[in-house]
Amino acid sequence: MALLDALLAAGQQILSPVTAAFALAAIGLNIHFGYTGLINFGQAGFVAVGAYGFALSVVWLELPIWLAILIAFAAAAVFAILLGIPTLRLRGDYLAIVTIAAAEIIRYTVNSSLFDDVTGGAQGITNNESQGSDYSSWLNQFNPLGEGRIELGPWVFTGTALWWSIVTWVIVGIVTLLVWLLMRSPWGLTLRGVREDPDAMASLGKFDSGIKLQALILGGVIGAMAGILYVLPSAVSPIDYNSRMTFNLFTIVILGGAATILGPIVGSIVFWTVLVLSEAMITWLVDIGILANFADAPQLRFALVGLALALLIVFRPQGILGNKKEMSFARS
Amino acid sequence: MPAVKHASDPILVAEGVQRHFGGVAAVDVELLEVPRGQITALIGPNGAGKTTLFNCLTGFDSANAGKWSFDGEPMQNVDRHRVARRGMVRTFQLTRVLGRLTVMENMLLGARQSGEKFSRSLFKPLWKADYDEATERAWGLLKRFKLDTKADDHAASLSGGQRKLLEMARALMTQPKLLMLDEPMAGVNPALVQSLLSHITDLRDEGLSILFVEHDMHVVKEISDWVVVMAEGRVVAEGESGPTLANPAVIDAYLGAHHDVDLRAIIREREAGRA
Ligand SMILES: Nc1ncnc2c1ncn2[C@@H]1O[C@H](COP(=O)(O)OP(=O)(O)OP(=O)(O)O)[C@@H](O)[C@H]1O
Ligand SMILES: [Mg+2]
Numbered sequence: 160m161a162l163l164d165a166l167l168a169a170g171q172q173i174l175s176p177v178t179a180a181f182a183l184a185a186i187g188l189n190i191h192f193g194y195t196g197l198i199n200f201g202q203a204g205f206v207a208v209g210a211y212g213f214a215l216s217v218v219w220l221e222l223p224i225w226l227a228i229l230i231a232f233a234a235a236a237v238f239a240i241l242l243g244i245p246t247l248r249l250r251g252d253y254l255a256i257v258t259i260a261a262a263e264i265i266r267y268t269v270n271s272s273l274f275d276d277v278t279g280g281a282q283g284i285t286n287n288e289s290q291g292s293d294y295s296s297w298l299n300q301f302n303p304l305g306e307g308r309i310e311l312g313p314w315v316f317t318g319t320a321l322w323w324s325i326v327t328w329v330i331v332g333i334v335t336l337l338v339w340l341l342m343r344s345p346w347g348l349t350l351r352g353v354r355e356d357p358d359a360m361a362s363l364g365k366f367d368s369g370i371k372l373q374a375l376i377l378g379g380v381i382g383a384m385a386g387i388l389y390v391l392p393s394a395v396s397p398i399d400y401n402s403r404m405t406f407n408l409f410t411i412v413i414l415g416g417a418a419t420i421l422g423p424i425v426g427s428i429v430f431w432t433v434l435v436l437s438e439a440m441i442t443w444l445v446d447i448g449i450l451a452n453f454a455d456a457p458q459l460r461f462a463l464v465g466l467a468l469a470l471l472i473v474f475r476p477q478g479i480l481g482n483k484k485e486m487s488f489a490r491s
Numbered sequence: 492m493p494a495v496k497h498a499s500d501p502i503l504v505a506e507g508v509q510r511h512f513g514g515v516a517a518v519d520v521e522l523l524e525v526p527r528g529q530i531t532a533l534i535g536p537n538g539a540g541k542t543t544l545f546n547c548l549t550g551f552d553s554a555n556a557g558k559w560s561f562d563g564e565p566m567q568n569v570d571r572h573r574v575a576r577r578g579m580v581r582t583f584q585l586t587r588v589l590g591r592l593t594v595m596e597n598m599l600l601g602a603r604q605s606g607e608k609f610s611r612s613l614f615k616p617l618w619k620a621d622y623d624e625a626t627e628r629a630w631g632l633l634k635r636f637k638l639d640t641k642a643d644d645h646a647a648s649l650s651g652g653q654r655k656l657l658e659m660a661r662a663l664m665t666q667p668k669l670l671m672l673d674e675p676m677a678g679v680n681p682a683l684v685q686s687l688l689s690h691i692t693d694l695r696d697e698g699l700s701i702l703f704v705e706h707d708m709h710v711v712k713e714i715s716d717w718v719v720v721m722a723e724g725r726v727v728a729e730g731e732s733g734p735t736l737a738n739p740a741v742i743d744a745y746l747g748a749h750h751d752v753d754l755r756a757i758i759r760e761r762e763a764g765r766a
Contacts, residue, residue, distance in 0.1 A: 343615075344612035344613070345604045345605075345622060351589075351591070356590075359583075359587035360600065361551070362549070364580070364665055484645070
C-alpha cells in the first residue's frame, strides 16, 4: 500500500534530526524576524557557519569537540556583528540585502575549488571514520541503544538513528525552554518594542541598535547550533546552505506562527511532513499514470510548498499558533 | 523694544542651533533657555520649526550647528537614547505607540529595569523586584491618565487621543527631569484636558521641568509659567507667560491676518536691538 507507506514515512520524518535542525534554525530566525522584526534573509549563512565552523575545527584543526562547538558559536557571533554593525542603524531593508549577500558569499567560498584542501569544495566534508574524516563518532560512544534494529509501533529505526533523533530533539527542547525564559523577561520585551518602533524605544532611553544586535547574535548562534545538529548524522554539503534553506525557514516560522515559542517546532514538523507526503503523492500519481513521469518530478513538491505558503498567508496569516488579533494590527 | 529675556536658573540652554533642509533654515535659534521647575510653552505658527528643534535637541535629528547643555552638561553630541537616560525625554507630535504590545507593556518599556540586561534576563528572581516596582508605578500612572481599563489591550486599538495619553504616561515612566511634549493635548477631549492640565501642574510642583508645544492658547495661558515664541525657525519672543502672551506682536503673529509681515518686523527689530 503506497499511501500507507507514505503516511508512515511522514510520521517517521517528524522524529528526524533534519526536522529538529530546521526547527532549531527556525527558532533562531524567529528571534530575528518574529520577535525583533529583523529581516534576515541569510539564516542559511548562519547555519553554514555553524556546520563548517564545527566540522572544520574537528576534522581539519583536530580540536576537541567542546572547543569546536564554541568556535562554531563564536564564528556565528562574529558573523552577526559584521553584518549588524553597518546595517542595524539603517532601515530594515538594508539588513535584508546584506544578509542575503553574505550568506551567498559564504556558500560560494566553501563551495569554491580554491579551498578544496580545507573545505572539500563542492564535495563538502565527509563524515566517515573509515575515511579518516569524522566528527560525530564521539556522540555514538554515548549511545545507550546499541546499533541494532528498534521497532516503535509500525516504525523501524536503527539504534544509531534513534539516538541521533533523541539527542537533537532534546537540544531543541532545551533551547526552546531558554528562549521561553528570555522572551518572558524584560529583555524579551525590549526586542518586541524594537520590532514595533525603534524610535519610540530610543525616546525611552533604550539603545535600539544595541538591542537589535543582541537579537541578531542570539538568533545567529542558535542558527549555528542548528548547523551542527544538521551535519552530525550526515556529512557537510555546501549546496544545502542555499537561499532555499532560508526560504524554507521563513516558511516554517510563518507556518508555525511568528513570535510564538512553539511555532518553529510545529512549523518544522508540519513543513517536513507535508513535504514527505507530497513527494509520496507525486510518486503515486506518476505510478498510476495520472502524472507524466519527468526527471524532476520530486522537485514539484517545492512548488506545492510554495503554493501552500501563499494560501497560508492569505487565509491564516498568523500561522498555526499565532495570535489573530495581534495580526490584525500588523502595520503595512 | 523686545530684547532677549533670560530665564533664571535654566535647566536647558541652547545656543546657535541651526538646522537646514536644502536652502530652508527650519531652525535658526540664537538662544533658547528653558527654566528649571517651570512649565514652558513653545508656541508658533505651523512650520515654525518647533518639532525640528525638539528633534535636534533630543538627538533624533542632527543640527547643522549649535551647542546646548542640559543640567550643566553639554548634550549636542550625545546619542538619542542617552539623552533620554540623562532625563531629557520627549514625546512625538505624531504618536509612536508600540502597537502590537499591550498598553501595560508600553508603560513597562518606559521604566529602566535590571531584567532588560541580557545577562540577568534568564532568572526571574534577578529581575522580579524591579519589574514589580515598575508595574506598580505603571498602574498609578494609568489610573491618573484614565487608561487603567485598557491595560491589557493592544496599544494599536487605542484612539488617537488615548495614544497621546499613553505616550505621555509612558514618558513619565522614565522619571525624566525635563519632559518635552509635542502637542500633548491635540485630540484629547476637553474634560480630560482639564484633568491633564492639573496633572501637569502637579508634576511641576513636584519639581519636574516641562517644555511643551501647543497651539491652543487657552491651554498655554492656563498652565505655562514661561513662553517661547518661534516663527520661521527663530525665537522671536520669550518671557513670563502673562506679559509675553499680552504682547500685541505675539498676538498678531498668532491671530493677525498678516502674520507673516508682522513676524518679519519682529525679527528685524530683535536683530537691530542686538546689534
Ligand atoms: N525632514 C524634513 N525635510 C525637509 N523639510 C523639513 C523636514 N522636517 C521639517 N521640515 C521643514 O521645516 C520646517 C519646520 O517644520 P516643523 O515640523 O519643525 O514645524 P512645527 O513648528 O513643528 O510645525 P507644526 O506646528 O505644524 O507642527 C517646515 O517648513 C518643514 O517643511
Ligand atoms: Mg510640529
